[in-house]
Amino acid sequence: MRPAVSQDVLLALLADARLPTGAHTQSAGLEPALRAGLHPDDVPAYLAARLRTVVRVESATAVVARHAVLRGLGASGVDTPAATAALRVVEGEWAARTPSAALRRSSEQLGRGYLRLARRLWAGHPALAALEAVPRGPVGHAAGGAGRTAPAGPAGAGRAGPPGSSGRGRRGPARPLVLGVTAACAGLDPIGVARLVALDDVQTVASAFLKLAPVDPLVTTGWVLAAAPAVDALARDVAHLTVAADLPAAGAPLTEEWAEAHVHATERLFSA
Amino acid sequence: MPDTPATIPSTAPVLPARAPGDTRALRLGVAGPVGTGKSSVIATLCRELAGEMELGVVTNDIYTDEDARFLRSAGVLDPERIRAVETGACPHTAIRDDVTANLLAVEDLEQDFAPLDVVLVESGGDNLTATFSPALVDAQIFVLDVAGGGDVARKGGPGIARADLLLVNKTDLAPHVGVDVGRMVADASAARGGRPVLALSRHDRASVDALGAWLRGLLLEHRAGRHVAQDPGPMAPHFHAGEEGGHVHAHDGGAGHHHDDDHAPGHAPAVTSPA
Numbered sequence A: 001m002r003p004a005v006s007q008d009v010l011l012a013l014l015a016d017a018r019l020p021t022g023a024h025t026q027s028a029g030l031e032p033a034l035r036a037g038l039h040p041d042d043v044p045a046y047l048a049a050r051l052r053t054v055v056r057v058e059s060a061t062a063v064v065a066r067h068a069v070l071r072g073l074g075a076s077g078v079d080t081p082a083a084t085a086a087l088r089v090v091e092g093e094w095a096a097r098t099p100s101a102a103l104r105r106s107s108e109q110l111g112r113g114y115l116r117l118a119r120r121l122w123a124g125h126p127a128l129a130a131l132e133a134v135p136r137g138p139v140g141h142a143a144g145g146a147g148r149t150a151p152a153g154p155a156g157a158g159r160a161g162p163p164g165s166s167g168r169g170r171r172g173p174a175r176p177l178v179l180g181v182t183a184a185c186a187g188l189d190p191i192g193v194a195r196l197v198a199l200d201d202v203q204t205v206a207s208a209f210l211k212l213a214p215v216d217p218l219v220t221t222g223w224v225l226a227a228a229p230a231v232d233a234l235a236r237d238v239a240h241l242t243v244a245a246d247l248p249a250a251g252a253p254l255t256e257e258w259a260e261a262h263v264h265a266t267e268r269l270f271s272a
Numbered sequence B: 001m002p003d004t005p006a007t008i009p010s011t012a013p014v015l016p017a018r019a020p021g022d023t024r025a026l027r028l029g030v031a032g033p034v035g036t037g038k039s040s041v042i043a044t045l046c047r048e049l050a051g052e053m054e055l056g057v058v059t060n061d062i063y064t065d066e067d068a069r070f071l072r073s074a075g076v077l078d079p080e081r082i083r084a085v086e087t088g089a090c091p092h093t094a095i096r097d098d099v100t101a102n103l104l105a106v107e108d109l110e111q112d113f114a115p116l117d118v119v120l121v122e123s124g125g126d127n128l129t130a131t132f133s134p135a136l137v138d139a140q141i142f143v144l145d146v147a148g149g150g151d152v153a154r155k156g157g158p159g160i161a162r163a164d165l166l167l168v169n170k171t172d173l174a175p176h177v178g179v180d181v182g183r184m185v186a187d188a189s190a191a192r193g194g195r196p197v198l199a200l201s202r203h204d205r206a207s208v209d210a211l212g213a214w215l216r217g218l219l220l221e222h223r224a225g226r227h228v229a230q231d232p233g234p235m236a237p238h239f240h241a242g243e244e245g246g247h248v249h250a251h252d253g254g255a256g257h258h259h260d261d262d263h264a265p266g267h268a269p270a271v272t273s274p275a
């Protein structure tokens, strides 16, 4: 049996930017936002806006996914079909609240990275088996990508897709689902996984900013600390959720529009 | 051709059969400084070997998918078999500390075109220190070119010293840049303790044949279970040219060290000598 790990250490481990999940390819929408004219001075406000909207949805989804998988597995802890069915409902509710296909795709791409980590660290856990059994849409070849209606057969054979289209194609579980399931495997509390999602978003923006604009890293670290009360408040707000239909539905049209535009941007540093 | 084992086959080798369901390819990394010819080497390998092996390619680009588009347009391989991974401004991270995005792309290719024999992974053009983690590739080629200067091979670094194959590329340019190829190869060989070095030019047929033969030999060894992935080593203290005579940059920051691609001018000076 694995020795117990404290909530604090689990959160620190999973929130660490060095976690090998491919997250270094992400800017949490900051690159497209800056390209669309967001002023660098407004990044703290951007962080706050994300915490009120898209991050709120993600964080709540992770909490509910954690609950769904544990509840589905049941007292025996091995009822994977029930857990799979419950996760499928959560994923549908998440997708309905994430109208941008670009955002859903990058979430799925990140989800695949976290899943790779969880598979190794919590190998054989029934919660992972339940997640992997959630049916996915068609797996096309890379060009065209998931979430778009691709014709059957090799999509776009003989032609290069739009920039970055290749390698983004395959479907995977959305990141908040994987994080919720990871929390279930690891024994991380609902409030912990809620904080994890929120803090990770803030940290992603802060570290991406260093590569996109000239600034002292101590400034961006200050932004993270300043956002911490909002991170905690968000976590407290969503930690009690257990029902997928109760997930918050806060739209962020600009974030969504920027994310869509970024798919077709050239010379980008971050994939999303 | 210097320092290449005499036993390598010059035509398609008869490979041992794979276990049923085994779709894992030989994963071969191609690293080296910007513009030394990594994409061109991959194009050459595809042109030479696509007829006899099932190949796939993953490119890493800092800015979008330039290299993937170059390779697709070269017409040397089905464009569907060429996938781009964007490395988020961190080309070393993507091949070393966090190989997730690359591994997903490699595994997708292996699954989509099963069974592939070889997946070639091009690293984003970088400095002399970036090498692939054995978690991502089974073997790696490090590419230098004569235009980078005849003394680069002597400067060393993990890729030059310990990659499975070192290429000294663009030898056709040597007369124009005043580089003695023989000298450069000899320096490199000395730094490599007998590991192979190949002087390559796409205009030199014999060298291209030798490159193809090397990969055939490697694939044979890999299939026979005799090839063991070697780690050329982590980021070593390394030399940054281009700033006031250059400086040595030491990586002693432990796991937390985050290596940006553009070092600030005020970057910490040497505390140790180059490995």
Ligand SMILES: Nc1nc2c(ncn2[C@@H]2O[C@H](COP(=O)(O)OP(=O)(O)OP(=O)(O)O)[C@@H](O)[C@H]2O)c(=O)[nH]1
Pocket (backbone or CB within 6 Å): B033, B034, B035, B036, B037, B038, B039, B040, B041, B067, B124, B125, B126, B169, B170, B171, B172, B173, B200, B201, B202, B203
């Ligand atoms: N003369 C000559 N030029 C070459 C040779 N191989 C490559 N080149 C040229 O070198 C330049 C860079 O080649 P690439 O293959 O794009 O180099 P790379 O290492 O992939 O570059 P990055 O991905 O940008 O780091 C191109 O202009 C090539 O045509 C060669 O054998 N001889």
Ligand SMILES: [Mg+2]
Pocket (backbone or CB within 6 Å): B038, B039, B040, B067, B122, B125
């Ligand atoms: Mg290239």
